[in-house]
Amino acid sequence: MPQQDRAYATREAILLAAAxxxxxxxxxxxxxxAVLARAGLTKGAFYFHFPSKEAVAAxxxxxxxxxxxxxxxxxxxxxxxxxxxxxxxxxxxxxRMAADVVLRAGVRLNADREIGYPGVPSTHVMWEKLIGxxxxxxxxxxxxxxGVDPEAVxxxxxxxxxxxxxxxxxxxxxxxxxxxxxEVLGHVLPCVATAGWxxxxxxxxxxxPIRP
Amino acid sequence: MPQQDRAYATREAILLAAAxxxxxxxxxxxxxxAVLARAGLTKGAFYFHFPSKEAVAAxxxxxxxxxxxxxxxxxxxxxxxxxxxxxxxxxxxxxRMAADVVLRAGVRLNADREIGYPGVPSTHVMWEKLIGxxxxxxxxxxxxxxGVDPEAVxxxxxxxxxxxxxxxxxxxxxxxxxxxxxEVLGHVLPCVATAGWxxxxxxxxxxxPIRP
Numbered sequence: 001m002p003q004q005d006r007a008y009a010t011r012e013a014i015l016l017a018a019a020x021x022x023x024x025x026x027x028x029x030x031x032x033x034a035v036l037a038r039a040g041l042t043k044g045a046f047y048f049h050f051p052s053k054e055a056v057a058a059x060x061x062x063x064x065x066x067x068x069x070x071x072x073x074x075x076x077x078x079x080x081x082x083x084x085x086x087x088x089x090x091x092x093x094x095x096r097m098a099a100d101v102v103l104r105a106g107v108r109l110n111a112d113r114e115i116g117y118p119g120v121p122s123t124h125v126m127w128e129k130l131i132g133x134x135x136x137x138x139x140x141x142x143x144x145x146x147g148v149d150p151e152a153v154x155x156x157x158x159x160x161x162x163x164x165x166x167x168x169x170x171x172x173x174x175x176x177x178x179x180x181x182x183e184v185l186g187h188v189l190p191c192v193a194t195a196g197w198x199x200x201x202x203x204x205x206x207x208x209p210i211r212p
Numbered sequence: 213m214p215q216q217d218r219a220y221a222t223r224e225a226i227l228l229a230a231a232x233x234x235x236x237x238x239x240x241x242x243x244x245x246a247v248l249a250r251a252g253l254t255k256g257a258f259y260f261h262f263p264s265k266e267a268v269a270a271x272x273x274x275x276x277x278x279x280x281x282x283x284x285x286x287x288x289x290x291x292x293x294x295x296x297x298x299x300x301x302x303x304x305x306x307x308r309m310a311a312d313v314v315l316r317a318g319v320r321l322n323a324d325r326e327i328g329y330p331g332v333p334s335t336h337v338m339w340e341k342l343i344g345x346x347x348x349x350x351x352x353x354x355x356x357x358x359g360v361d362p363e364a365v366x367x368x369x370x371x372x373x374x375x376x377x378x379x380x381x382x383x384x385x386x387x388x389x390x391x392x393x394x395e396v397l398g399h400v401l402p403c404v405a406t407a408g409w410x411x412x413x414x415x416x417x418x419x420x421p422i423r424p
Contacts, residue, residue: 028240122379122382122383124378124379124382124383125379125383152395152398152399153399155379155392155395156372156376156392156396156400158375158379159372159373159374159375159376159378159379159392159396160368160372160375160396161375162374162375162379163371163372163374163376163378164367164368164371164375166375166378167334167336167337167340167370167371167374170334170336171334171336171337180367180371183367183368184368184371184372186364187364187365187368187399187403187404188368188399188400188403191399191400191402192399
């Protein structure tokens with residue numbers, strides 16, 4: 001293997017081993033020793049790539065941030081109506097997280113920064129705002145029932161997604177996270193959408209899907 | 213103050229000071245020194261009442277457990293239909309938690325035991341089962357729409373309540389937790405209930421409330 005490829009492979013091995021520990025134990029309880037043992041690497045090899053445990057965590061957080069931008073862009077390019085795009089983004093995110101411990105660790109590390117520490121700028125408030133823009137867009141297009149508050153729906157969906165992830169993580173290592181997310185979306189979106197909007201994947205079309 | 217009253221007051225002062233620290237920082241990051249400084253007590257006074265930080269945490273967890281039993285019993289005695297009882301218990305719990313740091317700390321300590329540590333017997337699974345019994349009861353009485361899975365609704369509600377608590381705790385010290393819980397219930401219950409069931413506090417009665 002050329003030296004550059006080997007360096008890349010080592011860096012990825014560190015990220016994977018660290019992700020497996022962070023995903024199970026969170027930041028505080030993860031030890032560098034356990035990460036190195038898992039990856040079968042020496043401290044020297046580690047410090048060639050990362051100056052600290054914090055730096056590995058930062059790399060994992062950055063990676064999950066890039067992925068969300070990518071998922072959003074994919075759904076924007078598809079030109080779906082805002083509720084369908086929101087549904088698709090939640091489901092796709094959950095599917096990817098269930099399958100990818102590196103992504104899962106990044107999400108946990110990012111969320112944990114806030115949950116344990118009051119006063120940290122709120123990632124979740126940022127997500128609520130972002131998801132609120134999709135729902136406000138849906139409202140503008142007449143896809144939400146009268147009296148439905150787009151911001152309140154955004155709060156419900158964000159909270160439900162966070163709670164579903166944590167329970168799923170604690171009980172099934174996120175294996176049932178996609179099912180839980182589909183349940184949340186199925187319990188909330190049809191309740192706030194006008195009759196013309198069809199829950200993706202559902203059998204019960206009412207008047208056919210809304211045009212984007 | 214008689215000695216017995218003074219001892220009781222000191223014990224309560226320790227519980228309150230510890231609750232304030234646990235609520236803000238969680239178990240791991242709370243130091244006994246900070247708790248004593250907050251309560252204005254010496255180590256000697258502390259150890260007269262509790263052998264360790266762990267013992268104070270256990271007392272707070274026990275106290276919140278007792279309260280839930282009490283809330284459930286109150287709602288059972290009222291003889292409301294299961295969906296109304298479920299709604300009432302969620303709202304009452306959220307109201308109490310927003311107002312009471314001792315309760316909030318107990319809930320956080322109890323939940324944190326699981327969230328950070330995979331494999332710990334799941335409090336959340338226990339809650340999902342308990343809430344599932346109310347929804348199964350509602351289904352048996354014909355209060356849920358055909359095709360609605362009571363267990364899936366229980367999972368959605370439990371996850372949404374957990375997420376709402378965590379976001380509310382991180383952003384407003386749980387001040388907006390009651391509003392968030394009302395939003396969750398308003399977004400989910402009317403969606404899964406038959407038309408005869410009326411969301412408590414809502415203006416839009418359809419055919420009058422369901423009989424218990």
